[in-house]
Amino acid sequence: MQTVKKLVQEAKKxxxxxxxxxxxxxxxxxxxxxxxxxxGFTVDAFSYGDVPGCTGYxxxxxxxxxxxxxxxxxxxxxxxxQITANLVLSRIKLKEEFVHPIPMNxxxxxxxxxITMLEANHCPGSVLILFRLPSGRVILHTGDFRADKSxxxxxxxKGVKFSQLYLDTTYCNPTYDFPPQKEVIDFAVDLVKxxxxxxxxxxxxxxxxxxxxxxxxxxxxxxxxxxxCVYKDKQNVMSCLDDSDLFQKLSLDFNxxxxxxxxxxxxxxxxxxxxxxxxxxKYSNVIALEPTGxxxxxxxxxxxxKPKYNRDGIKIFGIPYSEHSSYLEMKQFVQFIKPERIIPTxxxxxxxxxxxxxxxxxxxxxxxxxxxxxxxxxxxxxxSISTWFA
Numbered sequence: 001m002q003t004v005k006k007l008v009q010e011a012k013k014x015x016x017x018x019x020x021x022x023x024x025x026x027x028x029x030x031x032x033x034x035x036x037x038x039x040g041f042t043v044d045a046f047s048y049g050d051v052p053g054c055t056g057y058x059x060x061x062x063x064x065x066x067x068x069x070x071x072x073x074x075x076x077x078x079x080x081x082q083i084t085a086n087l088v089l090s091r092i093k094l095k096e097e098f099v100h101p102i103p104m105n106x107x108x109x110x111x112x113x114x115i116t117m118l119e120a121n122h123c124p125g126s127v128l129i130l131f132r133l134p135s136g137r138v139i140l141h142t143g144d145f146r147a148d149k150s151x152x153x154x155x156x157x158k159g160v161k162f163s164q165l166y167l168d169t170t171y172c173n174p175t176y177d178f179p180p181q182k183e184v185i186d187f188a189v190d191l192v193k194x195x196x197x198x199x200x201x202x203x204x205x206x207x208x209x210x211x212x213x214x215x216x217x218x219x220x221x222x223x224x225x226x227x228x229c230v231y232k233d234k235q236n237v238m239s240c241l242d243d244s245d246l247f248q249k250l251s252l253d254f255n256x257x258x259x260x261x262x263x264x265x266x267x268x269x270x271x272x273x274x275x276x277x278x279x280x281x282k283y284s285n286v287i288a289l290e291p292t293g294x295x296x297x298x299x300x301x302x303x304x305x306k307p308k309y310n311r312d313g314i315k316i317f318g319i320p321y322s323e324h325s326s327y328l329e330m331k332q333f334v335q336f337i338k339p340e341r342i343i344p345t346x347x348x349x350x351x352x353x354x355x356x357x358x359x360x361x362x363x364x365x366x367x368x369x370x371x372x373x374x375x376x377x378x379x380x381x382x383x384s385i386s387t388w389f390a
Contacts, residue, residue, distance in 0.1 A: 046070040060143025061126035062087040083125030086240035120145035122323045123212035141166040147325040147333035165339035169346045170324040178320040187302040189223045195287045203283040207264035227257035285313040291321035
């Protein structure tokens, strides 16, 4: 295949980029083309246009950095989960004939390749993609995921020898050891309750992506027994989740409840001030929760978290809630999977970064060989995937 050469030539025609960017395109597509040569599929490769030799395009989830390049004019077959298919049809307006939802946990034979999509514990609709090739080789692509201990119980993983693992390496650094999701959600709920006890006239604002971070505001709504106020665009997105109970909790009237969901970009003093000024209900204070894995920083426990902004009745908290694996969770997952080869899919843009990750992977396997892997497993606690909307 001449995938790499042709992609770089096409990129040169469309854009100007420096040598480092060239290396990134070559490296990413070099790894992808190896997968294509065996499966005929690419994962989240829409920004490269028509990829030579590709017979099917898989979308792991509906985040822009993964569907970037996908437009309503795309005419190749796309495979994804039902929720992601709903979002693609609703948001991008792609023709339905090109969108093929694959049922979860169900092996599907496509072009002589068995493909199974499994819960990725990232955002609604996100999937792990399991490829079984006629040769007997097994390839796992994580897309974006947060590793969960319950994944070790997936029947699809039992007794499998994994030839290749495409791994979400967003936090492949020992410094990223943030708390389990359930602990963070409980902390956020308790934080809100304490603020309301001090001042019942407090507005609660949760930041959210187009899709993602829903667990925080869902948990707060359940704890307070209140509606969730959202803009029309967010309501449209939530309707794609096929969850009627959740949809009934949403309101487009921001005076229906003191729990509001805004885009993360509006969680700043100016954006919050403008939002409050447009409300009929007047609040004396506002507490805003900005959930992101990058928030944890140099603290040892959730109780040490202080507002990143606290002036004029506005408090903004960075909450270490991530939908990517922490370093320890990633390590535990890899030690369970034991792939013959790992291909990092994030932060892999230069040789130095790749070499650092390769050294980390080697240390994980050396630890297993030394009989220490079991000890590492018990150090990680993680909420169950089954509590998605619990």
